[in-house]
Amino acid sequence: MTQTPHYEDNLLLNALSKDVKERIVSQLKLTELKLGAVLYESGDVMNDVYFPTNSIVSLLYVMEDGRSAEISVVGNEGVVGISLFMGGLSTPSRAIVQSAGHAFRLSGKYLKLEFDRHGELHHLLLRYTQALLTQMAQTAACNRHHSIDQQLCRWLLLSMDRLKGNEISMTQELIANMLGVRREGVTEAASKLQRAGIIEYRRGHITVLDRPELERRCCECYAVVKKESDRLLEHFAYPPYAKMSCQ
Amino acid sequence: MTQTPHYEDNLLLNALSKDVKERIVSQLKLTELKLGAVLYESGDVMNDVYFPTNSIVSLLYVMEDGRSAEISVVGNEGVVGISLFMGGLSTPSRAIVQSAGHAFRLSGKYLKLEFDRHGELHHLLLRYTQALLTQMAQTAACNRHHSIDQQLCRWLLLSMDRLKGNEISMTQELIANMLGVRREGVTEAASKLQRAGIIEYRRGHITVLDRPELERRCCECYAVVKKESDRLLEHFAYPPYAKMSCQ
C-alpha cells in the first residue's frame, strides 16, 4: 500500500514490449485516485486515460431519477477511457473511484499517437475492450436473473481480484449504489455471509474469510467473465510481448 | 420485402467510400437469414461477419439453467461478429435471427484484410463497436431498474427502428425469451398496450399503431442509446465518406 506504485503493476502496460514502453512510459503521470473521485462524468469529453495499479474504478450508469447501476469494473488489468481510442471521445456513463489507490494517467493525445501506429498497443486495447464488453454483457444478464445474494458475492469477488489483500473498504450504502439495489438489501445479504463465516465486516470494512465458499454461492457470471477475460488477455500476461499474429 | 436487397441498405456498408467499396463489395455474399437461425453459438470461432439489410439479429446470453437475456440487437445499422476484428474470434453469447430477412456475409479473412489497412472501415467499425457497447451498458441498467411494461416498449421501438414498416412478426413467447421474462408477463404487458390502442396483435404479429405513445411509456433507455448511437455514427450516415479527422 505504501510502496511506490510501478507502472508495471498494470497488466496492460506491463504486457508492452520494450519498444513501446520506451515511447509511452515517459508520458505516464502517476496519479492518486481518492475514493469517490469522478474521473469523468457522463457525456464528458475525456482528456486522459487511466491505467490503475492498485485502485479500482467503477463504470456507473446513473439514471434520470438518480438510481444507478454498475456497468463494469476496471482495476490493474485494464484501462479507463476506452472511448478515447474507440473514437467516441465520451460515453453516457460515469467513471468513479471505488477503491482508492493509484493509476497512471496518459493524455489522450499520446495514447492516440501510439494507438494509431497499429502495433501492440492497438491490438492489446482492442482485446481488452472485448473483455470489457463481455463483462457488460454478463452484467446485463446477471441483473436480469440473479438475486442480490448472488450479486453481492460476485461483486466481492470482482473487487478481491483487483486488490492485493482480502479486505475491502466500502460501506454497504456504496455497494448498494453499485449494485443498484437498496442499502437494506445489501445489509441482509452481507449479514447472511457473515453469519456463515464467509466474510467479516464492520463499518465500511469487509474482510473475506472463505473465498471458495464465496465462489460457491456466486452465480455463474463471475466465472464466465473471468474465464473469457483470461482467454482474451492471456497472450499479454507476460513480457516480452510476443510477435502478434493477426490470424 | 420482395425486392432484391442491396448492400447499401446496410448503413455501415453504405458509409464506405467508393475505394473501399470496390475492394469489399465483390466479396459480399447475399445470405438469407431465416427466423431462429443461429449465426454463431456461444464460444464458436466465427468465420464470417454479417451486415444485415432488412433482418434483425439478437445477441443473446443463455445461462446454464437455460434462461436467457438479450444483450443487444443488430439491424441494418450494424454488423454481427465484432469479435472477429476485435481479436477474440468468439464471444460467450449466441447470435440468433430475430426477424427474418437478408444480410451480406463477408468472410473474416477479407474483413480482417480491410480492417488492417487501418482506413475507413477500421474507424467505422470501432465507432460502431462503441455504440454497441453503449447499448449493452444501457441494457444492464434497464434490466436492473425498469418494469416489463417499459422494457417491452423499448424492445418494440428497437425492432421498429430496424424494420421498414410498423409490423413485427414474433410470438410473445419469443419476446419473453429476449427480455428474459415469463411469457405471461409479456402477454399482460402487451394486453395493456393493446387495450390502450397503442399496438394491435394476433398470433405472432404485432402492429404498432401509436409510436409516440409507445415512446412516452418507454423508459429513458431507448432515447439514451438512440441519441448516443446517432452521435457516434452520424458522420457515417451519408456517402461519400468524409475525410476522417482523428481529433
Next chain:
DNA sequence: ATAGAAATGTGCGTTGTCGCACAAAAAAAC
C-alpha cells in the same frame, strides 16, 4: 370440416425486492 398444434388469456399462491420508518451501534467531532 375437423382434429391437432400453437399461441394467448387468466387465476392464484409464492417470493424477492422495494420504500419507509426507526432503533441500535460505532466512529468522529467537539
Next chain:
DNA sequence: GTTTTTTTGTGCGACAACGCACATTTCTAT
C-alpha cells in the same frame, strides 16, 4: 466524556414478477 454523524439492523406493508395450472382462442394440416 459527551454529543453528533455515520453506518448498520430490523420490521413492516406494498408490489412486481414468478411458477404453475389450465382455459380459450386462432391458425394449420389433412
